[in-house]
Amino acid sequence: MAYPAGFKYTKDHEWIELSGDEGKVGITDFAQAQLGDVVYLELPEVGTVLKAGQTFGNIESVKAVSELYAPVSGEVVEVNAALKEKPEAVNSDPHASWMVVIKLSDLSETGTLLDVTQYSDLVK
């Protein structure tokens, strides 16, 4: 599966799709393949304030549970409640399965994220 060119990525296999000072956050195709069948998502409340690298939730596959890490600092302004009801979508369409929207508190942090070429090299 191709990684969207417009997204930024982390070494922990999250992606963020930036739009102005907000970004939708999800996990990459590589991450979902490692997890296996996703069955449960634990996501934060709207209003939660996160630091980059901080855990914002958990994703559970049949096999195991993994933490979700915030790619950037900011406030959670939206949570994808529909995805919580259909967590298997993370497997079938990982790059459309956003989990939260973070309003960035420091736009300069995006400079530390990986672009699509760097991320594709990482998981090659």
Added chain:
Amino acid sequence: MDQATDAPLKKTPLNARHRALGARMVPFGGWDMPVEYSGITAEHLAVRERAGLFDVSHMGQIEIAGSNALDAVQRISCNDASKLQIGQAQYSGLLTPAGTFVDDLLVYRLGPQHFMLVVNASHIEKDFAVISEGITPAGDAVAVNVSARYALIAVQGPKALEIVQPLTGIDLASMKYYWFAHGEIAHVRGTVSRTGYTGEDGFEIFVPPQQADAVWLALMASGEQFGMIPCGLGARDTLRLEAAMSLHGNDIDDTRTPVEAGLDWIVGWKKDSFVGSDVLKQQKADGTAQKLIGFEMIDRGIGRQGYTIYSGEEAVGVVTSGTQTPYLKKAIGLGYVSAALAVPGTEIDIDIRGRRLKAKVVPTPFYKRTK
């Protein structure tokens, strides 16, 4: 696991086949094993609805033979092997003097004084040492680790009989659960046993390692029209958990006895003393502080191995296995709680990464096949 982590992983005779099929391989008990091919959920459902094919060649086999072999087996295993007829198998335990599990195993009676024990992959060497020492007082009986002689392939699911029968002259339809027979399977000499670890009907097939791939391919070809697919250890674990079958290292280990684990039925209460029997008899008379229970989550969440179980503010036990089951589509698990709470309907809380979520004790197995 027991082996040093830097030791090279062992490979079953089907390792190349798994890789050719695109399986995801993981280290398990010192072995390089397939955890999934098409996905745990798809594989789990295939076994419940049609059939699945498993490589379980990592399991160990230890034979005990000699004129006092029955006495030897009786000393080192907790079930009553004298009840076995030739061609019959039983689930049993290899216990410590404290009555706790060194391992769980299947005991096959090959002859009047000839047995084969099938043990967990990661415990083969330890079990062999414990067994060799434990049978010494029986006199004429020897234990031999024959694990390298066998590949073990399991066909599990409601279509298993239709898939395996065309490949063998053994009359499988009349073979009862936990019986076995020797014969040819896909033109290979082997042993077919009506056993498994999934809660479904099925067969486990012992064949020489050199012929394992040929037998695997013949089974795949025979199973194709029934929708059989290869299945990995991931589905094996979720299937056995739905059927509430204990996993050594999770639900039973060298700190737990068969009585605590609700496995009183694998204890030969009427036979002569065996390793651990004094403790078991005491526990049967006095009860145990904790009991193994099945639970189902009420709140959304999955209680996993190692999570603490609470009743009110009091920590009362620990989860030993837990998952979201693909077939029942519920979060279920096994765990130990104070004996007084081991009653279906009792509400408990499970600490899931800092949050106390509600669950309730339910009867096991979670899944029982209709038949």
